Amino acid sequence: MEPVIEFKYFSFKYRAQTQPTLRDINLSIMPGEKVLIVGPSGSGKSTLAHCINGLVPFSYPGDITGTLRVGGKNPADLGLFGISQIVGTVLQDTDGQFIGLTVAEDLAFSLENNLVPQEEMFVKVDEVAELVDVKKLLDNAPRELSGGQKQRVSMGGVMVDDVEILLFDEPLANLDPATGKRAIALIDQIQKNRKSTIVIIEHRLEDALYRDVDRIIVVGEGRIVADTVPDELLITDILENRGSGNLFT
Numbered sequence: 532m533e534p535v536i537e538f539k540y541f542s543f544k545y546r547a548q549t550q551p552t553l554r555d556i557n558l559s560i561m562p563g564e565k566v567l568i569v570g571p572s573g574s575g576k577s578t579l580a581h582c583i584n585g586l587v588p589f590s591y592p593g594d595i596t597g598t599l600r601v602g603g604k605n606p607a608d609l610g611l612f613g614i615s616q617i618v619g620t621v622l623q624d625t626d627g628q629f630i631g632l633t634v635a636e637d638l639a640f641s642l643e644n645n646l647v648p649q650e651e652m653f654v655k656v657d658e659v660a661e662l663v664d665v666k667k668l669l670d671n672a673p674r675e676l677s678g679g680q681k682q683r684v685s686m687g688g689v690m691v692d693d694v695e696i697l698l699f700d701e702p703l704a705n706l707d708p709a710t711g712k713r714a715i716a717l718i719d720q721i722q723k724n725r726k727s728t729i730v731i732i733e734h735r736l737e738d739a740l741y742r743d744v745d746r747i748i749v750v751g752e753g754r755i756v757a758d759t760v761p762d763e764l765l766i767t768d769i770l771e772n773r774g775s776g777n778l779f780t
């Protein structure tokens with residue numbers, strides 16, 4: 532089986548920076564894997580996500596060395612639309628990722644794009660709205676929603692897309708603990724139904740350790756410092772060996 536995401540000796544420097552933000556990344560993620568990326572603030576997690584979903588290089592230009600394949604192709608060759616057919620993202624900052632004038636339009640957007648017949652579209656939007664609990668909000672404008680509601684709409688958006696890779700950048704950031712739990716359950720459910728590859732980015736280690744994931748990638752200062760199975764002892768060890776036991780607090 533071929534990796535669905537493959538970084539090889541990959542480095543990236545934002546145009547506005549003097550030093551690379553990502554350095555010598557080697558990372559292969561297989562289809563259907565559920566991977567958690569953790570690391571301190573500023574370590575490059577979101578940048579890594581931006582490379583996977585094409586914001587690098589299309590929205591954030593810079594210098595790339597090494598190679599990246601997403602779904603077997605170079606994101607730079609695919610174009611943003613091409614990548615959006617492979618990768619669905621729930622960004623850390625959910626503003627600006629809504630396209631529709633209403634929640635319903637937003638959820639329907641990718642279906643329209645993929646020429647799904649109207650009848651089927653209504654059914655699907657309704658199903659997803661139910662699932663992420665935004666049915667009462669369908670006629671609202673995205674900007675009228677709370678942070679947590681936006682995040683749920685955004686999750687709904689990636690659920691209607693039939694994409695191979697789902698990327699969540701700090702999906703719990705705007706949620707209270709109870710809603711956060713539901714978001715986690717939702718992600719698990721998406722994976723179960725779809726067998727998609729799931730990449731979740733988390734900032735706090737304690738949020739990360741109790742997740743049901745296949746692998747944990749630890750990022751530090753733009754490098755991968757560990758690529759391991761979820762095991763509290765192992766991770767603690769990694770952090771202590773780096774002399775940064777309080778890295779995530």
Ligand SMILES: Nc1ncnc2c1ncn2[C@@H]1O[C@H](COP(=O)(O)OP(=O)(O)OP(=O)(O)O)[C@@H](O)[C@H]1O
Nearest residue numbers: 545547548552571572573574575576577578591734
């Ligand atoms: N658009 C940009 N242009 C220039 N530099 C950027 C840009 N976005 C991020 N950076 C820089 O890249 C570094 C890593 O940022 P990134 O957002 O990837 O970190 P992160 O690990 O996601 O942090 P957090 O946990 O706070 O979200 C930071 O030093 C930041 O200043």
Ligand SMILES: [Mg+2]
Nearest residue numbers: 576577578623
């Ligand atoms: Mg980030």
